[in-house]
Amino acid sequence: MDFTGRVWGATAAEQAAQLPCDAHMSVPYETWTRAVDVNAPCGLVFRWLGQLTVAPYSYDWIDFRGRRSPDRLTPGLPPPAAGQAFMVFETTDVEKDSHITGVLPEEAAARHGRMAVSYVVSPRGEACRLVVRIDVESRTALRHRARGRLLAWGDLVMMRKQLLTLKAFAERDAEDGKEQDSAGELR
Secondary structure, eight states: OSSSSSSOOOOOHHHHOOOOOGGGGSSSSSEEEEEEEESSHHHHHHHHHHHHOOOOOOOOHSTTOOOOSSSSOOOOOOOOOTTTTEEEEEEEEEETTTTTEEEOOOHHHHOOOOOOEEEEEEEETTTEEEEEEEEOOOOOOOHHHHHHHHHHHHHHHHHHHHHHHHHHHHHHHHHOOOBTTTTTTTT
């Protein structure tokens, strides 16, 4: 069990792996890695990740000011693209059905430190593995380290809820036999 708040559900190999967000950090940083198995195809899980451009899928009363994250895929939602808002991040890299990567915008990074995130989907037979890495700038002052620990635990609670929610919706849609067409729409 990890008591730092840095890891939830991730294997040692997933924690050590290089992910796309790592390339966006030019300062010393620590990593937080969260992961979950999803019994749904990568394409469907990736489509649910695209929903993070419209809602947080965590504790909505905290992250979404009480509004509810949609429980169905949004028809006509454009696929994730560089420059697009992605929760508190700005999307930098996208590889369809594989990963979405983003960085904290400059103004927020000046206040909170640099951060980069990757949501990575990997096939596991008919199912997939969803791994999220957040790289967070390391700071040496005691107050920054204490704040970092609290932030890691807060993120763990929120991200765990987010991943389990996305997992449940993707698995529900997969069980219902929904498939994506070439434009990413469900049929």
